Amino acid sequence: MSTAPTATQTLPTPRPAGGEAPAQEPLTPLHQPLLHESGLKHTSGEARYVDDLPAPAGMLLCHVITSPHAHARLTRRDATKARAVPGVHAIYFAEDVPGLNDVGPVIHDEPLFATHEVLFMGQSIGVVVAETYDACRAAAKLVELDFEPLPAITTIDQAIAQNMWLSEPHVMRRGDADAELWKSDVKLEGEVRTGGQDHFYLETQATLALPEEDGSLRLLCSTQHPSEVQAIVSHVLHVGRHLVTVEVPRMGGGFGGKETQAAPFAAMAALAARNLRRPVKIWLNRDQDMAQTGKRHPFLTRYQAGFSKTGELKALKLETYSDGGFSNDLSRAILDRALFHSDNTYFVPALFFTGRVAKTHLPSNTAFRGFGGPQGMAVIETIMSRAAEVLQLEPAEVRRRNFYSEAPRNVTPYYQEVRHDRMPRLWDELLKSSDYFARKAAIETFNQGQKHAKRGLAITPVKFGISFTTSFLNQAGALVVLYADGTVQLNHGGTEMGQGLHTKMLAICAHELGISPRDVRAMNTATDKVPNTSATAASSGTDLNGAAVKVACETLRERLKPVAARLLGVPAASTSDILFAGGKVFLQSRPELALPFAQVTQAAYLAQVSMSATGFYKTPDIHYDKAAGRGKPFHYFAYGAAVSEVELSGLTGEHRLRRVDILHDVGASLVPTIDRGQVEGGFIQGVGWLTCEEVLFDDKGYLLTHSPDTYKIPAFGDAPADFRVSLLEGAPQPDVIHGSKAVGEPPLMLALSVVAALRHAVAAFGKPGAHVDLKMPCTPEALLTAVDLVRSA
């Protein structure tokens, strides 16, 4: 499989906002407003996804046999009749798995196929492999399954009450939180719930498994984690990983949903392909995908917070629970990250946080952009809003007052020092550029003149820790292949799901070799090019893989320098003076003697120089001791803030986003056009989570919202009418690839500003200081309920 030549530069690059288009191609593509490397292919339909690949001869299709119960004993499985359906080639159950019948990514608690007990509605029991989907479905109907239903736990509250857990408590503490609460002027108590969220990647889970020689397999898989798919397929099939190659063409969206949850389906296709010696594709339709895969973890947090009269946070106690679903998946790390972000940008002098993953009979909840961070931040932002409401202070000032600052107010609840803190600067710049205070005053006037429509305005901050909190995962590799004609194939361990990683890697690679991105081709991510990779997750794709690409390019450059020196007729000792830029190789002191890059590579080939190089990077100096609740889990923090203005109808609870201003810190942006897209898209995805997206199960554990008919992600008209996004200027980040910062997840949490603004609008329907009780997601019903509460107060 290969990607067609990149289209990155076949169109003139768009002009930077307010600037003139460069007259000619800049010397380096880095920090330039590039197009998405696949943009034109996306628009023409040429871009291929797994399900678009031409069907190989003899390809078979899969249909997963799933549990109709949330919790039951599975007493009998009989596929005799089903196997007789014409076109059916196989039906596999647990006993057909040659290796380990488990697909749990961290802890082996997730069977590929259920055996004696089913633990959620939609759990895989077996798989039908047939020539057509019609045959698959006909056979699936004839599979005989007997169940003895057992009591099912379908809410986090039931799980807590029944002591059903997937983890031990994770505890963070500092000072004497109880004593400080007691001494506080104002004590706030309450609970915050945040809901699930379906990833709703437009491309559902898909894998094409191709049997090759020696019992080996090649899998074309829509996954953020090809190495883990490879590992899981290997142990399911009981073969070495050298016999399994996983390749990712591109994903039609991932958002965390294809980090661990691609593997079970890939394993089914792999099992069938290896047994039947035929190509086998598995592809879930939308309803299957939504019912069978996990989502963002719903959280319940009970809090007690102590504030001074002036709005200074004195103490905070949190008791946090997440709904892990039936198995661990990544739930523990997600809960950890929720706790790591329960401070957001605020210094908490005295604290006691506990967090624990509850077990329910629901699909296993999994990674979703933010990975617990949004759930943690939603709690502290609710508390900050409430403190301002209760104390009748300006919320922007209450928040500002509690920001991290000089020692000792610069230490997080997990004892990492906050360094390179951009928050105060960013906050003040955004307050000014968004005209916050003048607009707030105008809104008060508007609200006084309206009976059924009220507006709200709020600013909220984001501080997001960058690194996998499982420290060893912070590593990446690259393989850069240079041909004699000076063109390059670029392989790295990261996967492209739309976020623009390939575009950034192309820019880095082209910059390091001093050539045009047109001469570099980003290859499909594949485990036979870069082994043992980490997931493209935790916003880390660019930081880790970019650094590895840079190392590989540096190695190649060093090998080319002696060749260039010879061609330039200078002593080999002067190689430190040789530069690569603009498609040329030259001496810094004598740029007029520049050699075309291709001349150097051709000469290097003839001189028997190795033209491929690997690069490797690991993040230095990160560690965390979970038992002690202490460490330095993050390499650095990404910052941002958003000002949102809403209008709310007091008759129906409907609202509209009138204007959003965002200032986000991406360091020295590698590709500002791509980064802006991540900020805008992440924000709207967060808005969806907090407003219109509602995952609902009935009390039997049946997912009521299993298609876009009933599950509503934001549509075109839900984006703010006026959307102003800026990247923080002049803020390169030390010790990160070319001064940049991670951007994938942090902007999602900027959407909390919408909830804060909605609270402001709700409050405007009542008397000053009326208690706002607004549930998330802020659906029209939740909002109207909150409005009626403040009206009746």
Added chain:
Amino acid sequence: MNRLRFNLNGRWVEEPKLSPTTTLLRYLRDRLSLTGTKEGCAEGDCGACTVAIAEAGLDGKPQWRAVNSCLVLMPMVQGKTVLTVEALRAGDGTYHPAQEAMAKALGSQCGYCTPGIVMALFEATYRPDIKREAWKLDDQLCGNLCRCTGYRPIRTAAEQVAGSCPKDRFAEGLSAAAPQSMELRLETEGQKFFTPVRMGALWDVLDFAPEARFVVGGTDLSLEITKKFAKPALLVSLEGIPELKRLEETEAGFRIGAGAVVSDLEVWATSRLPSLARMARYFGARQIKHRGTVGGNLCNASPIGDLAPALISLGASVVLASRAGERRLKLEDFFVGYRKTALQPKEILAFVEVPRPGPSTRAVTYKVSKRRELDISTVAAGFLVELGAGGEVIRAQLAFGGMAATPKRAVKTEAALLGQPWSAATIDGAVPKLAEDFTPMTDHRGSAGYRAKVAANLLRGFFEETSLGPSPVLQPLHAGTVQTYGPVG
């Protein structure tokens, strides 16, 4: 005609052996490997499968229309011209303006929704009316979900190309793309699909096969095929009969053909029946409105069909036709139970008749849903009051969707308004009667309590909104269904 014949990307194609319930999407992907068109949901809720079909507009001239290929059954393209995303790029590699604008604006990230968005933008490119009101761009694109971009760059691209009406090969091709007769009698592997083009032929089919199921745009029926994998044995399409599509003014008012699509109705009703046009604005999305019909929306008798409360409030009657002749029923009497109508075997809903509203009539429709666009209503309402010379209510027609098993009038609430002055006090007196008219239910769209509260608030909003004028229009950037802005009191 017993062969399926249509024009795809500039070539005429014949398909003699195709199951009539094959969707256009599956045909494109599975048979032709035209994989630019994607399946995102197979229910018309995401737009990833959008293609363009040349259809006759209200003026009779062909125009490009974006439709959901996942809901189009192959016999429905009989005689028509279809374009997929693969047709847009010219032979010399030049991209269509919609493609170029999307790429330059970084309107794609993962790219999976992009071909569908490009095809929605393709229609927009050739729409001369799209720039007249700001909401039309939202309306054009709200049938396309994007999970990555947050839509801002797509809006940027859309603003560049929408309404640009280039005189290119696609504009020129339209004149040649005038839809031909849709007549078809298709029989494949025990499945039959008939598209008569004259009423007489329709009655013949029904005499021969009274058990036939009717279909027009397929936006509802196709879900049985794409979601429940049903294979109906016999479908009779009413799409080929021209008189069923007509929208006409009559002496007494208006006659709406059951086969008229909602997008045509929306334009036609804007100046004639503004409250109906307002409901059409939030009906499905552009792609759905191009296929969904008035008759289809009424005949599926869903309690949450949006046109029913709008039409009931306008005093509409349905004309039911059979070989024996026509009969008329008030629309509210057409719905006899949950998803049940008064239609008899061998009878069709042919027209909807709406009396011309009197001079002091106030009529508004409302739709409240979890998401403003492309959603199913939690509560929908159509309200009409007519005032007498003394300002008293002489006619009150209040209809709700989502409040009962069928679209239904609030009879007791209406009675409380009649003879009373049109005032806030009258509304306050009438609102409690809603609880006697309706016992709504709780489901994933909203609780019973919310529905009841919203129904009452909509009635209040109706009064406030119409106290200034008879037929208020939607305001840009409105926060809610009810357009109440202005000084308190």
